[in-house]
Amino acid sequence: MYKVVIIDDEPIIVEGISRMVPWDKFGCQIVATANDGIEGAEVIREQQPHILFSDIAMPGLDGLSMVAGLKSEFPNTEISILTGYRDFDYAQKAIRLGVTRYLLKPSNMDEIIEAxxxxxxxxxxxxIDSDSPEELTGEELKTDNTASSFIVNNAIRYIEQNYAHKLTLSEVAEKTYISQWHLSKLLNRHMGQNxxxxxxxxxxxxxxxLLKDPALRIGDIAEMVGFIDMAHFSRVFKKILGTSANEYRNKITSKNKSE
Incomplete structure (x- = not known):
């Protein structure tokens, strides 16, 4: 039996699909439902369903990021979107990320059965059955790569926007809808860095x-970019640039004076 998960913040839709579809007829069974994106992500990771029906316009949910995360981490999961979001470009992006059907609400039963x-x-x-290993075809590898690239770009963007505070892999993984382990693997694969x-x-x-501003102390700059420990900042700065922060600033100052 194929495992099915349904996620929608409208309980009537979850109940309607759960009760009105003759799931046994299609060799399927509903293993879990959820009414928001956060709970849904937990359910998906726990159940690893073969089939997912989900809204992508729920509060606190980035729908495309969720789809990308699912297709990258669970590439064999078949996804159909149920949404009131009538944007053609958005629908195209979702399909490129591996969505099987993009259904506009209100969807009739014929559309759901067809999906x-x-x-x-x-x-x-x-x-694919409940015991199958996940082996990807060429087309699936292409979709997986598209989804993975989407995730990595989102992760880098999130890091660039939040580097100044104590940022963890766990936080970035949560924002990109995948596990820490999978995000770590994708960053290494796509960026060549952990x-x-x-x-x-x-x-x-x-x-x-920031070092271009002589009014800022180096210790303050270290804190502004997210380093709590000045010694750690100094070590990392020298390792990456091959010179100390102070020497780097002096070079900038000298260059500006000569110009």
Missing amino acids: IKAMVSNLAAKH FSEILNHIRIKEAQK
């Missing part, structure tokens, strides 16, 4: 900009 048939057919074509290295490079890049 179920398509997802079950896709699973059968891949010879999370700490990426964070440090972003912080030092910002420090370089």
Whole structure:
């Protein structure tokens, strides 16, 4: 039996799909439902469903990021979107990320049944059952790469916006809707660096900009870019740029004077 999860912040929709679809007829069973994105992410990670029906316009949820996270971490999961969000470009992006059907609310039962048939057919074509190992076809690898790139770009953007506070891999993973382990793997694969290295490079890049202002003390700059320990900042700065922060500032000052 294929495992099905339904996520929507409208209980009537969750109940309607759960009760009105003859799931047994399609070799499926509902293993869990959820009414918000956070609970839904937990349910998906716990159940690892074969089929997912989900809204992508729920409070506190970045729908495309959720889809990308799911397709990257669980590439064999078939996803159909239920949404009132009528944006063609958004729908195209969702499909490129691996969504099987993009259904506009209110969806009729014929559309939902057609989506179920398509997802079950896709699973059968891949010879996926509850015990199957996840082996990706060429097309799925392409989709997985698109989803993974989407996640990495979102992760880097989030780090660039939040480097100044005590940022953890766990926080970034939560914002990109995937596990810490999977995010770590994607960063290494796409960037050739681990999370700490990426964070440090972003912080030092910002420090370089701030060092151009002679009114700012180096200790204050270290704190402004997220380093609590001045000694740690000094070590990282020298490791990345091959010179101390003070020497770097002196070079900038000398260059400006000569100009």
